[in-house]
Amino acid sequence: MRIETDLKxxxxxxxxxxxxxxxxxxxxVSLERSFTFRHTGRTWSGIPIMAANMDTVGSFAMAMxxxxxxxxxxxxxxxxxxxxxxxxxxLRVAGQDAWLANVAVSTGILDSDLERLDHILERHxxxxxxxxxxxxxxxxxxxxxxxxxxxxxxxxxxxxGNVVTGEMVEELLLAGADIVKVGIGPGSVCTTRxxxxxxxxxxxxIIECADAAHGLSGQIISDGGCTCPGDVAKAFGAGADFxxxxxxxxGHDEGGGEILEEDGQRWVEFYGMSSKTAMERYSGGVAxxxxxxxxxxxxxxxxxxxxxxxxxxxxxxxTCTYVGASRLKELTKxxxxxxxxxxxxPVFD
Ligand code: 5GP
Numbered sequence: 001m002r003i004e005t006d007l008k009x010x011x012x013x014x015x016x017x018x019x020x021x022x023x024x025x026x027x028x029v030s031l032e033r034s035f036t037f038r039h040t041g042r043t044w045s046g047i048p049i050m051a052a053n054m055d056t057v058g059s060f061a062m063a064m065x066x067x068x069x070x071x072x073x074x075x076x077x078x079x080x081x082x083x084x085x086x087x088x089x090x091l092r093v094a095g096q097d098a099w100l101a102n103v104a105v106s107t108g109i110l111d112s113d114l115e116r117l118d119h120i121l122e123r124h125x126x127x128x129x130x131x132x133x134x135x136x137x138x139x140x141x142x143x144x145x146x147x148x149x150x151x152x153x154x155x156x157x158x159x160x161g162n163v164v165t166g167e168m169v170e171e172l173l174l175a176g177a178d179i180v181k182v183g184i185g186p187g188s189v190c191t192t193r194x195x196x197x198x199x200x201x202x203x204x205x206i207i208e209c210a211d212a213a214h215g216l217s218g219q220i221i222s223d224g225g226c227t228c229p230g231d232v233a234k235a236f237g238a239g240a241d242f243x244x245x246x247x248x249x250x251g252h253d254e255g256g257g258e259i260l261e262e263d264g265q266r267w268v269e270f271y272g273m274s275s276k277t278a279m280e281r282y283s284g285g286v287a288x289x290x291x292x293x294x295x296x297x298x299x300x301x302x303x304x305x306x307x308x309x310x311x312x313x314x315x316x317x318x319t320c321t322y323v324g325a326s327r328l329k330e331l332t333k334x335x336x337x338x339x340x341x342x343x344x345x346p347v348f349d
Contacts, residue, residue: 055256084124135192187246237323265300268299
C-alpha cells in the first residue's frame with residue numbers, strides 16, 4: 001500500500017484569477033479551435049464541446065442542434081445501423097451532410113459492438129469520429145481492442161477512454177487513439193466512487209493527462225463533473241482540448257426522454273449508462289457478478305437545448321474576456337487558478 005500526498009483538485013477547489021486584458025467585449029472572443037489528429041493527420045474545426053454518449057443526451061436530435069452551433073455529439077451506441085441510415089437521410093434532405101463531421105459513433109468492445117460499428121461506418125464513410133468507450137480504460141483487452149480498431153479503420157479519428165492518469169493516456173495514444181477521454185467517477189449520475197472507492201479529482205486529472213497527451217501530439221476530452229458553465233471554463237483552463245457534458249445537457253427536448261408531470265412540475269428521467277435502468281433497458285438486467293455504477297434521477301424539464309448552449313458558450317466567452325484570451329486556444333496559457341474554500345454565495349440557492 002502507498003499513499004500519494006500531493007494535493008489533487010476538483011473544479012470546486014479553484015477559481016480562475018481575472019487578468020488585465022485589452023479585450024473590450026465578449027463578441028471579440030472566438031471559441032473555435034482547429035485540431036490535427038496524430039494518427040490520421042485529419043483536421044477538425046469547431047467549438048470543442050461534446051454531448052456525452054448517454055441515451056438521453058447523445059441522441060440524433062441533439063447531434064443536429066449541436067452541429068448547427070459547431071459543437072460535437074458522441075451519439076450513443078444503442079442506435080442500429082438502420083437508425084443511422086434514417087439519420088443520414090434526414091441530414092441529406094436538410095442539405096446538411098456536413099454535420100456528420102461533428103458526430104462520433106460510440107462503441108463498446110464486444111464483438112457485437114464492433115460488427116455494428118463496421119456496418120455503420122461502411123454505410124456512412126463521411127463519419128470521422130469513433131468513440132470507444134468503457135468504464136475502465138485500464139484493462140489490457142481494452143488497449144488491444146483500440147489497436148485492432150486502429151488497424152481496421154486507419155483514416156478515422158479514434159477517441160478512447162476512460163482513464164485519469166498520464167501513463168495510461170500515453171499507452172492509449174501509442175496503441176492507436178488520437179484523443180483520450182479522461183474522467184473516472186466525476187459524472188453527475190455516476191456512483192463509481194461510492195461503489196468502488198476508485199476515482200481521481202477531475203481538475204488534476206485534466207492537468208496531468210493533458211500534459212501527457214500534448215507531449216505525444218494527442219488530445220484529451222475532459223469527461224464528466226461539469227455542473228455549470230464555470231466548470232467548463234475551468235476544464236479548458238486546465239488544458240482540456242474538448243469537454244464532454246452529460247448532466248448539463250440532460251432534461252431537454254432533444255434527449256428524447258419521456259416528459260413526466262407531477263404537481264404542475266415537469267421532469268425528465270436521466271440515468272447513468274451503467275445504472276440499473278440502463279442495464280434493464282439494454283442488457284436484460286444487472287448481471288449477478290456486478291453492481292450498477294450509475295444512478296437514475298429526475299431532472300427538471302428544460303425545453304429546447306438551444307438556450308442552454310447559448311448560456312454555456314456565453315459563459316465561456318466571458319471567462320476568456322476576464323483573462324484576456326481572444327481565442328479559446330489561449331485560455332490555458334492565460335489561466336491562473338486560485339485555491340479556494342468557497343465558490344459562490346448560497347443565500348438564494
Ligand atoms: P456529467 O457531465 O453528467 O457529469 O458526466 C457525464 C459522464 O458520466 C459520461 O460521459 C460518462 O463518462 C459518465 N457516466 C455516464 N453514465 C455513467 C454510469 O452509469 N456510471 C459511471 N461510473 N459513469 C457514467
